[in-house]
Amino acid sequence: MSTEVVCELISADCLVDRVRALKQAGWRLVQISATRLPEAVELTYSFDRDRRLANLRLLALSGGPGIPSISGVYWCALMYENEIHDLFGVVIEGMAVDFKGNFYKTAIKHPFASVKPPAAVKPAAAKAAPPSPVPVTA
Amino acid sequence: MGYFTLTRLALKWALSKPVTTRYPFEPRQPVPGSRGELAFTKESCVYCNICAKKCPTGALVVNRAGKRWAIDRLLCIQCGCCVESCPKKSLSLTPSHGTIAITKDREWF
Amino acid sequence: MARTIIPFGPQHPVLPEPVHLDLVVEDEKVVEARPSIGFIHRGLEKLVEKKDYQEFTYIAERICGICSFIHGQTYCQAVETIMNLPVPPRAHYLRTIWGEFSRLHSHLLWLGLMADALGFESLFMHSWRVRERVLKIIEATTGGRVIFGTCKVGGVRRDIGPEAAADILKELDGIESDMREITRVFLKDRSVKDRMCGVGVLTKEEAYELGCVGPTLRASGVSQDMRQLGYAAFHELRFEPVTRTDGDSYARCAVRCGELFQSVDLIRQAFARLPGGDIAVKVTGNPNGEHIARTEQPRGEVVYHLKANGTKNLQRFRVRTPTFANLPALLKVLQGCELADVPVLVLTIDPCISCTER
Numbered sequence: 001m002s003t004e005v006v007c008e009l010i011s012a013d014c015l016v017d018r019v020r021a022l023k024q025a026g027w028r029l030v031q032i033s034a035t036r037l038p039e040a041v042e043l044t045y046s047f048d049r050d051r052r053l054a055n056l057r058l059l060a061l062s063g064g065p066g067i068p069s070i071s072g073v074y075w076c077a078l079m080y081e082n083e084i085h086d087l088f089g090v091v092i093e094g095m096a097v098d099f100k101g102n103f104y105k106t107a108i109k110h111p112f113a114s115v116k117p118p119a120a121v122k123p124a125a126a127k128a129a130p131p132s133p134v135p136v137t138a
Numbered sequence: 139m140g141y142f143t144l145t146r147l148a149l150k151w152a153l154s155k156p157v158t159t160r161y162p163f164e165p166r167q168p169v170p171g172s173r174g175e176l177a178f179t180k181e182s183c184v185y186c187n188i189c190a191k192k193c194p195t196g197a198l199v200v201n202r203a204g205k206r207w208a209i210d211r212l213l214c215i216q217c218g219c220c221v222e223s224c225p226k227k228s229l230s231l232t233p234s235h236g237t238i239a240i241t242k243d244r245e246w247f
Numbered sequence: 248m249a250r251t252i253i254p255f256g257p258q259h260p261v262l263p264e265p266v267h268l269d270l271v272v273e274d275e276k277v278v279e280a281r282p283s284i285g286f287i288h289r290g291l292e293k294l295v296e297k298k299d300y301q302e303f304t305y306i307a308e309r310i311c312g313i314c315s316f317i318h319g320q321t322y323c324q325a326v327e328t329i330m331n332l333p334v335p336p337r338a339h340y341l342r343t344i345w346g347e348f349s350r351l352h353s354h355l356l357w358l359g360l361m362a363d364a365l366g367f368e369s370l371f372m373h374s375w376r377v378r379e380r381v382l383k384i385i386e387a388t389t390g391g392r393v394i395f396g397t398c399k400v401g402g403v404r405r406d407i408g409p410e411a412a413a414d415i416l417k418e419l420d421g422i423e424s425d426m427r428e429i430t431r432v433f434l435k436d437r438s439v440k441d442r443m444c445g446v447g448v449l450t451k452e453e454a455y456e457l458g459c460v461g462p463t464l465r466a467s468g469v470s471q472d473m474r475q476l477g478y479a480a481f482h483e484l485r486f487e488p489v490t491r492t493d494g495d496s497y498a499r500c501a502v503r504c505g506e507l508f509q510s511v512d513l514i515r516q517a518f519a520r521l522p523g524g525d526i527a528v529k530v531t532g533n534p535n536g537e538h539i540a541r542t543e544q545p546r547g548e549v550v551y552h553l554k555a556n557g558t559k560n561l562q563r564f565r566v567r568t569p570t571f572a573n574l575p576a577l578l579k580v581l582q583g584c585e586l587a588d589v590p591v592l593v594l595t596i597d598p599c600i601s602c603t604e605r
């Protein structure tokens with residue numbers, strides 16, 4: 001398969017220009033994905049042309065400036081951007097349609113925004129998860 | 139453009155037997171090879187706890203000291219992981235869907 | 248003219264899935280459709296932090312109740328690529344066969360729902376009668392009707408013996424002739440065509456630019472099918488993507504009808520070339536690396552982005568499901584359509600909301 005993750009690391013300022021260039025060259029937006037890292041959110045923009053994949057990677061520092069929206073170039077990006085805003089709490093500026101956090105109706109605001117605290121995950125999991133196999137004596 | 143294109147099919151099925159079974163009056167025949175209820179053979183089990191460790195949903199509990207084995211039927215997803223991992227072949231998946239679990243407690247063997 | 252907002256869903260008689268759209272209507276015309284999702288957001292992507300990477304196959308498979316097998320397959324392919332596992336060829340072929348069976352049952356389900364949305368109840372029943380024959384084969388070979396549970400990291404968990412294969416191929420002939428009778432109604436009947444021809448047209452450029460995938464894209468004339476990537480056994484099988492050029496609802500229906508017979512053909516080819524040997528390899532260690540896997544589901548291209556850091560839990564698991572990519576196109580075709588056509592248009596992209604929200 002030809003889907004090695006080769007990523008081009010870019011900065012937020014040149015994102016829109018790079019994306020516009022890709023669109024003019026006939027690439028299709030496949031997805032935008034976000035990964036929570038300890039001190040930043042890593043955004044991966046994937047594009048496809050003739051079943052080849054190109055990826056752009058961007059780091060959104062927590063508390064840093066917002067990320068420019070690419071929905072002016074690819075209108076369909078608004079779905080991914082609203083999703084990333086609602087789940088990860090990343091500020092994205094200038095979305096074609098801004099749902100203002102109402103795209104996903106979740107009980108917890110920005111559910112994916114927290115980094116996994118290695119120690120804190122356990123007790124919370126025990127409560128939320130379905131009954132775990134605690135040894136019971138009959 | 140066609141008119142009455144379903145007529146032939148409708149007539150054919152109006153004259154033949156229905157494909158559905160009259161379920162509560164006619165019991166469902168389990169499909170051979172289906173993954174249904176998990177069956178446990180108490181005689182061969184050595185209470186090694188492997189099945190409980192392998193179960194992805196945590197449906198099984200093994201009490202080695204008391205020689206007891208238990209399953210939470212509502213948690214079991216009939217995946218068959220425990221069946222594959224049991225060294226004594228004490229577990230099997232029967233094709234029948236079994237009885238409906240109505241309480242949330244474990245069934246102890 | 249005064250504008251009214253009509254909520255469509257989350258519960259709607261035509262769709263068994265909780266899609267929610269706010270339709271802004273002027274008279275009987277829809278001016279704008281605003282989606283909101285999250286009605287059934289389950290946070291499955293977050294669950295990787297609790298389940299180890301092998302157990303997660305079961306969760307990946309449960310993302311969707313209809314294209315379940317291909318979800319599990321894509322997940323396994325991604326993990327296998329990261330771990331560099333030599334998956335035996337027989338496992339690849341079996342995955343291909345089950346994947347195509349799942350496409351058959353998914354498309355037949357869609358045809359039935361489509362007939363139901365048009366108000367053609369008897370056609371709906373006939374589609375599902377044929378689908379039941381496919382489900383019987385699936386249940387006999389994998390043990391589950393819609394959740395197959397046969398894919399695991401490193402291969403598959405069940406084999407299909409030679410006698411079973413012969414029986415399946417015989418049954419497949421019957422299914423094929425049944426499908427011919429049904430698709431004839433969908434493609435020829437006046438009442439069906441009246442509801443679908445010229446409704447919800449997406450041009451080739453629009454479809455490509457809006458990022459459509461699967462039958463929605465191919466109905467607009469773009470010949471793109473992720474099976475051409477050659478994953479599993481597809482690099483050894485012959486097939487051409489089914490395309491149409493009109494881009495309307497009828498074209499999307501015709502593409503799916505065409506794909507039914509394509510799947511039957513692919514299953515026959517795969518059985519004819521089915522190699523012998525093992526069906527799984529032993530898996531040790533933990534994955535470390537990153538991979539983006541893409542496969543073709545009944546609804547279109549699915550993208551799995553996996554990031555592993557050498558522990559037994561993945562760091563990030565992200566799924567972009569086909570319906571998510573098709574939603575922007577749906578919003579575009581809904582603009583300016585008749586209110587009565589909304590259910591039909593929503594159905595033509597074959598929405599699967601459960602997997603969209605994960």
Ligand code: SF4
Nearest residue numbers: 183184186187189224
């Ligand atoms: S793995 Fe088998 S032998 Fe061991 S406890 Fe479970 S059922 Fe008993």
Ligand code: SF4
Nearest residue numbers: 193214215217218220
């Ligand atoms: S079949 Fe699967 S879910 Fe059920 S008890 Fe066995 S391992 Fe657990």
